[in-house]
Amino acid sequence: DADVTQTPRNRITKTGKRIMLECSQTKGHDRMYWYRQDPGLGLQLIYYSFDVKDINKGEISDGYSVSRQAQAKFSLSLESAIPNQTALYFCATSDSRGVGDTQYFGPGTRLTVL
Amino acid sequence: DQQVKQNSPSLSVQEGRISILNCDYTNSMFDYFLWYKKYPAEGPTFLISISSIKDKNEDGRFTVFLNKSAKHLSLHIVPSQPGDSAVYFCAASEYYQLIWGAGTKLIIKP
Numbered sequence: 502d503a504d505v506t507q508t509p510r511n512r513i514t515k516t517g518k519r520i521m522l523e524c525s526q527t528k529g530h531d532r533m534y535w536y537r538q539d540p541g542l543g544l545q546l547i548y549y550s551f552d553v554k555d556i557n558k559g560e561i562s563d564g565y566s567v568s569r570q571a572q573a574k575f576s577l578s579l580e581s582a583i584p585n586q587t588a589l590y591f592c593a594t595s596d597s598r599g600v601g602d603t604q605y606f607g608p609g610t611r612l613t614v615l
Numbered sequence: 616d617q618q619v620k621q622n623s624p625s626l627s628v629q630e631g632r633i634s635i636l637n638c639d640y641t642n643s644m645f646d647y648f649l650w651y652k653k654y655p656a657e658g659p660t661f662l663i664s665i666s667s668i669k670d671k672n673e674d675g676r677f678t679v680f681l682n683k684s685a686k687h688l689s690l691h692i693v694p695s696q697p698g699d700s701a702v703y704f705c706a707a708s709e710y711y712q713l714i715w716g717a718g719t720k721l722i723i724k725p
Contacts, residue, residue, distance in 0.1 A: 505658070543706075543718060544715045545715075549712070604661070605661065608658050
């Protein structure tokens with residue numbers, strides 16, 4: 502079984518709809534992250550959480566919100582989806598006791614906003 | 616302004632030869648550098664990393680070199696194998712956040 506899982510894997514939605522992407526991990530890591538990737542670009546950090554009560558904005562948080570329901574679960578919400586939020590979304594985890602902040606990724610969610 | 620740059624969008628290498636992927640950075644405060652590999656329809660997979668206090672780290676066929684004065688790092692894969700065909704991302708760590716390059720698509724030719 503995968504250590505970091507994301508649901509759904511693919512989603513098509515319409516402009517203005519609220520959508521939630523979910524991430525679960527069994528690695529026992531305390532830190533979790535949400536990234537988006539656009540074609541030809543690297544990963545951009547949306548939000549990150551160092552523990553259940555510590556949530557921080559990343560470089561592109563506008564239009565997004567998150568919820569850390571438990572150490573193992575971190576959800577990303579688009580309150581009112583717009584077409585330029587069409588992208589690949591990745592969840593990642595890391596262990597604060599680890600070295601160099603190595604992050605481990607889920608398989609990604611492909612989101613299309615029409 | 617991009618802090619981590621991978622200037623080659625793609626690279627084609629013959630099977631069995633050496634693949635060299637390059638990455639440049641601008642922020643001298645980065646303290647850790649990582650390479651990830653990504654196959655289509657999968658998330659990035661950690662490959663190898665190096666601390667800013669070292670200039671070389673080796674793991675099997677993969678070696679990462681860091682030149683701090685030039686703010687440059689490279690990933691060497693030798694010998695290259697067909698399964699190495701993927702997109703490779705360079706990332707740099709500062710205060711527990713990773714800053715990513717745009718990636719280089721490596722194609723290994725038979």
